[in-house]
Amino acid sequence: MSNLLEINNATLKFGGVTAVNDLTFSVEEGEVYAIVGPNGAGKSTVFNLISRFYDPYAGSLTFDGNNLLDRDADSVADLGIARTFQNIELFDHATVLQNLLVGRHRHRNTNLLQEMLFTSKVRREEKKHREAVEEVIDFLDLQPYRDKMIAGLPYGVRKVVELGRALASGPRLLLLDEPASGLSVEETQDMRWWIDDIRKQMGITVLMVEHDMGLVSGVSDRVLALADGAKLAEGTPAQVQSDPAVIEAYLGAGAA
Amino acid sequence: MRIHFKTSYEHDIRLFPDWWSFFVYAILIAIAVVLPWLIDDFFIGEVTNVLIWAIAGLGLMMLTGQTGQASLGHAAFLALGCYSCIIFMEQGLPFLIAFPAAGVLTGVIGTIIAIPAIRLHGIYLAIATMAISILADDIIVLMEPITNGVSGKFAPVINIFGIEIERWTTPDRFYWLVLAVTIICTLIYRNILRSPLGRAFAAVRDSEVSATAMGIHISRTKAIAFGFSCAITGLAGALMGFYAGAFNNETFSIVISITLLMMIVIGGLGSIHGAFFGAVVVAFLPQFLSIAKETVIGGGVAIPGLETGVFGMILILFILFEPMGIYGRWMKIRIWFELFPFARKDMFKRQKSYLKTERLR
Numbered sequence: 317m318s319n320l321l322e323i324n325n326a327t328l329k330f331g332g333v334t335a336v337n338d339l340t341f342s343v344e345e346g347e348v349y350a351i352v353g354p355n356g357a358g359k360s361t362v363f364n365l366i367s368r369f370y371d372p373y374a375g376s377l378t379f380d381g382n383n384l385l386d387r388d389a390d391s392v393a394d395l396g397i398a399r400t401f402q403n404i405e406l407f408d409h410a411t412v413l414q415n416l417l418v419g420r421h422r423h424r425n426t427n428l429l430q431e432m433l434f435t436s437k438v439r440r441e442e443k444k445h446r447e448a449v450e451e452v453i454d455f456l457d458l459q460p461y462r463d464k465m466i467a468g469l470p471y472g473v474r475k476v477v478e479l480g481r482a483l484a485s486g487p488r489l490l491l492l493d494e495p496a497s498g499l500s501v502e503e504t505q506d507m508r509w510w511i512d513d514i515r516k517q518m519g520i521t522v523l524m525v526e527h528d529m530g531l532v533s534g535v536s537d538r539v540l541a542l543a544d545g546a547k548l549a550e551g552t553p554a555q556v557q558s559d560p561a562v563i564e565a566y567l568g569a570g571a572a
Numbered sequence: 573m574r575i576h577f578k579t580s581y582e583h584d585i586r587l588f589p590d591w592w593s594f595f596v597y598a599i600l601i602a603i604a605v606v607l608p609w610l611i612d613d614f615f616i617g618e619v620t621n622v623l624i625w626a627i628a629g630l631g632l633m634m635l636t637g638q639t640g641q642a643s644l645g646h647a648a649f650l651a652l653g654c655y656s657c658i659i660f661m662e663q664g665l666p667f668l669i670a671f672p673a674a675g676v677l678t679g680v681i682g683t684i685i686a687i688p689a690i691r692l693h694g695i696y697l698a699i700a701t702m703a704i705s706i707l708a709d710d711i712i713v714l715m716e717p718i719t720n721g722v723s724g725k726f727a728p729v730i731n732i733f734g735i736e737i738e739r740w741t742t743p744d745r746f747y748w749l750v751l752a753v754t755i756i757c758t759l760i761y762r763n764i765l766r767s768p769l770g771r772a773f774a775a776v777r778d779s780e781v782s783a784t785a786m787g788i789h790i791s792r793t794k795a796i797a798f799g800f801s802c803a804i805t806g807l808a809g810a811l812m813g814f815y816a817g818a819f820n821n822e823t824f825s826i827v828i829s830i831t832l833l834m835m836i837v838i839g840g841l842g843s844i845h846g847a848f849f850g851a852v853v854v855a856f857l858p859q860f861l862s863i864a865k866e867t868v869i870g871g872g873v874a875i876p877g878l879e880t881g882v883f884g885m886i887l888i889l890f891i892l893f894e895p896m897g898i899y900g901r902w903m904k905i906r907i908w909f910e911l912f913p914f915a916r917k918d919m920f921k922r923q924k925s926y927l928k929t930e931r932l933r
Binding site: 367369388389390391392393394398399401405406407408409410413414417418419420421422424426428431432433434438439441442443445446447450481485 | 581582584585760763764766767768769770771772774775777778779781782783784785786787788789790796842
């Protein structure tokens with residue numbers, strides 16, 4: 317197995333605050349890799365580094381041999397990296413179907429003039445996009461919501477739609493920022509199966525940030541524990557959970 | 573109650589969801605085409621005015637309703653379209669070339685102006701574009717050798733393959749010309765909405781962060797939206813010039829920009845119908861007010877600011893009670909009938925929106 321994503325010595329500072337401190341880790345192709353840590357540990361910041369929303373202060377980010385730092389935030393998707401957000405960032409005034417179709421944007425290969433005239437090529441492409449999106453809808457059981465506006469959907473469904481939008485882009489690496497936050501027990505269970513299927517059936521590598529240790533130990537191959545932007549422990553879920561440094565970071569000194 | 577049972581992808585892609593709506597729009601267009609035989613010249617002129625405003629509204633709707641970028645500078649682009657079309661024609665170009673060329677020129681210049689402006693958000697963008705509107709007035713005066721400054725210009729007679737079209741002598745032909753432009757603009761607008769670009773516009777409007785993560789280039793998309801919007805507005809401006817017959821630097825003042833923005837808000841942001849509904853209000857309200865004033869307090873009495881006051885009042889009422897505009901109200905009434913008797917009172921209650929990630933900006 318080769319490393320799909322490699323992060324070497326990444327450091328990010330906001331003023332005097334060091335959000336990510338000399339962090340090095342790599343994600344292998346085909347695995348589910350989870351990042352855990354207390355609030356403010358820099359988990360989401362790592363995602364925003366990969367998405368190129370932030371420029372690292374130092375260090376390198378490599379995806380499948382491509383230097384991510386050479387790219388702008390809007391061309392990261394072209395490499396096959398899709399993501400979800402901690403506080404759901406959907407397009408509220410559009411339907412579920414349209415949201416998923418936006419996920420297909422990186423596969424757009426028609427130009428302005430063709431789209432203005434809606435030529436037969438645009439029509440053909442449009443059908444292809446819809447076919448791909450329909451597969452995602454099937455996979456995530458979103459049929460009842462296909463034509464519903466996002467603004468009227470419950471939180472749990474929005475979470476799934478956001479996962480769907482990321483999947484619709486046909487990614488190689490999926491970044492899930494707290495996929496189970498705010499979900500009920502059953503919904504979390506569904507999420508767990510989906511993440512399993514995404515890895516096994518679709519062969520997509522998953523990197524996720526999650527607080528729910530049940531979900532993390534259920535699906536992930538390897539876990540990285542962060543505290544104050546630095547690596548605390550890395551290994552299998554069981555190893556990380558029993559690591560004294562991790563227990564100390566969560567529960568305070570002396571708890572172990 | 574009509575239910576769309578979808579059996580193919582084509583169903584979501586085609587212009588009309590079913591035969592019934594195709595039929596309705598076909599009838600509407602048929603009536604629009606034979607209208608000059610049904611009503612007299614004065615009203616044809618008024619309807620032409622509505623259509624021209626509707627085209628301008630479509631232009632701004634693309635930017636504000638679809639892409640979420642407010643602009644108070646669209647009067648400048650109306651002026652640009654108008655002046656360039658008429659100057660092209662004075663240089664000897666036929667209307668059929670001068671008119672689209674004016675649209676393209678306005679679009680290109682709009683895009684160039686937009687490039688610095690799209691770095692701004694919300695109210696700052698509105699103020700920056702307002703500056704464009706104010707500047708346009710002065711630029712027209714300063715460029716007197718080309719624009720004739722304050723004395724203004726007169727619109728020439730349009731000649732399409734030997735058919736002469738003029739606002740006053742052949743109002744019906746001018747009406748058909750405007751109708752044709754309206755239909756073409758609406759079609760292009762619809763085509764964009766149902767293609768990836770239209771979805772990219774909506775994505776930029778609703779969440780720039782996730783649009784970026786989906787691979788949408790934000791500033792390029794905004795620039796394209798500006799270009800399109802300005803091109804359509806330029807076409808409307810040219811038609812306005814022909815409609816007015818004569819125009820100068822004051823024809824396309826900042827007031828026109830504000831009226832245009834109010835129009836699409838009243839009509840309903842983000843819908844093609846909204847541009848048309850808004851245009852009806854904007855074009856007919858002055859007439860309606862003067863007739864109402866005459867019957868209530870008699871003619872000859874001038875009430876300064878009446879029009880603006882009523883306009884402002886309507887806008888406030890809409891923002892308070894029907895933020896979706898006339899189109900929103902229209903949809904609610906339609907859905908009420910379609911669902912009868914199952915419509916509930918709270919069905920259209922606005923939901924609280926969830927927290928947005930603001931940390932990335």
